[in-house]
Amino acid sequence: MLTFIGLGLYDERSITVAGQQALRNADRAYAEFYTSKLIGTTVPALESYHDVEIEVRDRAGVEQHPEDILEAAEEEDVAFLTAGDTMISTTHVDLRLRAHDRGIETRVIHGVTAQTATSALTGLQNYRFGKATTLPFPYAHGADGLPASVTGTIDDNRADGLHTVVYLDIKVGHERIKEDEYMTADVGADLLAEEYPDLVGVVVARAGSPDPLVEAGTMTDLADRTFGDPLHLLVIPGECHLLEADALVELAGADRDALNVA
Amino acid sequence: MLTFIGLGLYDERSITVAGQQALRNADRAYAEFYTSKLIGTTVPALESYHDVEIEVRDRAGVEQHPEDILEAAEEEDVAFLTAGDTMISTTHVDLRLRAHDRGIETRVIHGVTAQTATSALTGLQNYRFGKATTLPFPYAHGADGLPASVTGTIDDNRADGLHTVVYLDIKVGHERIKEDEYMTADVGADLLAEEYPDLVGVVVARAGSPDPLVEAGTMTDLADRTFGDPLHLLVIPGECHLLEADALVELAGADRDALNVA
Numbered sequence: 001m002l003t004f005i006g007l008g009l010y011d012e013r014s015i016t017v018a019g020q021q022a023l024r025n026a027d028r029a030y031a032e033f034y035t036s037k038l039i040g041t042t043v044p045a046l047e048s049y050h051d052v053e054i055e056v057r058d059r060a061g062v063e064q065h066p067e068d069i070l071e072a073a074e075e076e077d078v079a080f081l082t083a084g085d086t087m088i089s090t091t092h093v094d095l096r097l098r099a100h101d102r103g104i105e106t107r108v109i110h111g112v113t114a115q116t117a118t119s120a121l122t123g124l125q126n127y128r129f130g131k132a133t134t135l136p137f138p139y140a141h142g143a144d145g146l147p148a149s150v151t152g153t154i155d156d157n158r159a160d161g162l163h164t165v166v167y168l169d170i171k172v173g174h175e176r177i178k179e180d181e182y183m184t185a186d187v188g189a190d191l192l193a194e195e196y197p198d199l200v201g202v203v204v205a206r207a208g209s210p211d212p213l214v215e216a217g218t219m220t221d222l223a224d225r226t227f228g229d230p231l232h233l234l235v236i237p238g239e240c241h242l243l244e245a246d247a248l249v250e251l252a253g254a255d256r257d258a259l260n261v262a
Numbered sequence: 263m264l265t266f267i268g269l270g271l272y273d274e275r276s277i278t279v280a281g282q283q284a285l286r287n288a289d290r291a292y293a294e295f296y297t298s299k300l301i302g303t304t305v306p307a308l309e310s311y312h313d314v315e316i317e318v319r320d321r322a323g324v325e326q327h328p329e330d331i332l333e334a335a336e337e338e339d340v341a342f343l344t345a346g347d348t349m350i351s352t353t354h355v356d357l358r359l360r361a362h363d364r365g366i367e368t369r370v371i372h373g374v375t376a377q378t379a380t381s382a383l384t385g386l387q388n389y390r391f392g393k394a395t396t397l398p399f400p401y402a403h404g405a406d407g408l409p410a411s412v413t414g415t416i417d418d419n420r421a422d423g424l425h426t427v428v429y430l431d432i433k434v435g436h437e438r439i440k441e442d443e444y445m446t447a448d449v450g451a452d453l454l455a456e457e458y459p460d461l462v463g464v465v466v467a468r469a470g471s472p473d474p475l476v477e478a479g480t481m482t483d484l485a486d487r488t489f490g491d492p493l494h495l496l497v498i499p500g501e502c503h504l505l506e507a508d509a510l511v512e513l514a515g516a517d518r519d520a521l522n523v524a
Contacts, residue, residue, distance in 0.1 A: 009372070013280040016270055016374065020279055087382030090505050097512050110271070110379045110470055112278065112347070112372040115388060120349030120370050126377060127394040131424055134389070160418065162393055208372055243352050250359050
């Protein structure tokens with residue numbers, strides 16, 4: 001049995017109770033933190049809190065060499081842990097399908113995602129978001145200006161009156177960098193300000209933590225502020241219902257006149 | 263202090279560990295189950311498992327008469343509970359803003375949502391979903407045929423190659439019905455088959471439970487099947503990446519030739 005368990009967004013207590021029970025009952029636990037990370041805890045703290053040993057795998061150890069994970073899951077109850085919800089990433093869908101091919105039973109115990117938390121913290125309604133996008137570090141996409149995937153998504157959603165989540169790049173264990181690197185929202189806003197200097201964005205920092213921050217402003221404004229510890233993301237509101245606008249004004253300090261209120 | 267706590271999707275163990283701790287430490291707990299419900303538990307079971315008393319409010323008791331909730335939160339630590347994530351619904355954003363207006367500190371402890379679970383269970387990638395929509399009971403929207411909000415959303419997303427979540431109507435404590443009513447996926451598919459008989463849909467039933475079901479077929483096919491206990495929803499896949507198509511074939515029994523594979 002291979003159980004994919006989402007650890008949620010912040011620390012060792014962000015997992016569900018069902019997830020915690022499955023983790024404690026597992027014979028063996030693997031984890032990866034290259035797709036995202038829990039900022040509020042460490043692997044030893046997770047191990048101690050949940051009374052388990054966790055073997056952390058890098059990208060190659062999950063994507064290229066998952067054989068021993070699969071072999072273990074043929075014999076024992078194996079837990080595979082990630083931040084957020086495990087199945088948000090194609091990487092882990094691939095692992096699940098490989099397990100299926102071997103006749104290994106799989107299950108998923110979901111975790112809270114940044115997408116959920118973003119909607120909840122901003123007051124923007126979940127069914128009014130369009131497609132999401134990720135803003136890469138300039139060195140990672142290797143060209144001048146914003147990638148077409150980012151501007152295309154923002155422009156299409158705005159044309160349809162929909163909100164856009166802009167995830168900010170994370171590089172963990174990347175060959176080009178010495179230590180983990182998280183794009184902060186001021187850097188993201190500065191990149192977006194090239195094309196959209198006066199567009200209103202909403203920074204969501206530390207979603208799922210005890211001290212989340214939600215702050216609105218134009219991209220030019222946001223580029224000059226700081227938002228504290230990671231993880232950060234940006235939301236670009238589309239057309240806002242009255243209550244959504246109220247929430248952005250009240251919870252994020254948005255300028256009502258700068259919003260597109262339906 | 264007013265703490266909004268999402269109970270997640272299924273039973274008393276779907277809450278996060280952080281949510282459970284906050285609930286146990288609260289002086290008073292309110293809940294509502296008219297926006298959604300936990301199918302795998304009851305209020306007495308929740309009370310017993312978490313060792314708290316829970317006062318359940320109907321829609322009027324949250325939206326029209328929240329004064330005593332707010333008064334309690336001025337003096338004590340009050341928890342407000344819902345299925346999924348509390349802030350997904352505008353109803354509760356309104357309650358949060360009312361609390362803010364009174365100077366009451368608020369926080370949100372997120373829960374797993376159907377949106378997250380849908381992406382995870384189908385293998386369809388979260389950033390490739392467009393806007394979501396809700397399919398109402400025909401008596402609730404009061405006109406023949408599918409509402410334009412539903413067909414418009416599906417058509418726009420398909421034109422952009424994006425996946426669509428179609429939530430199915432829930433009526434709890436509605437004046438027109440005697441008992442709680444959940445639209446099942448066969449009924450939803452039958453309604454959608456009027457316009458889209460050959461379109462491939464994916465049923466997700468009991469997301470977040472220990473026995474979720476994921477099944478693909480044309481709307482005409484799905485209308486003739488049964489999917490067991492609620493809650494159900496439907497996904498309409500847009501253009502699929504190869505791995506998304508693999509997942510739908512492997513996990514949902516989709517006919518690969520009927521999918522739109524990029």
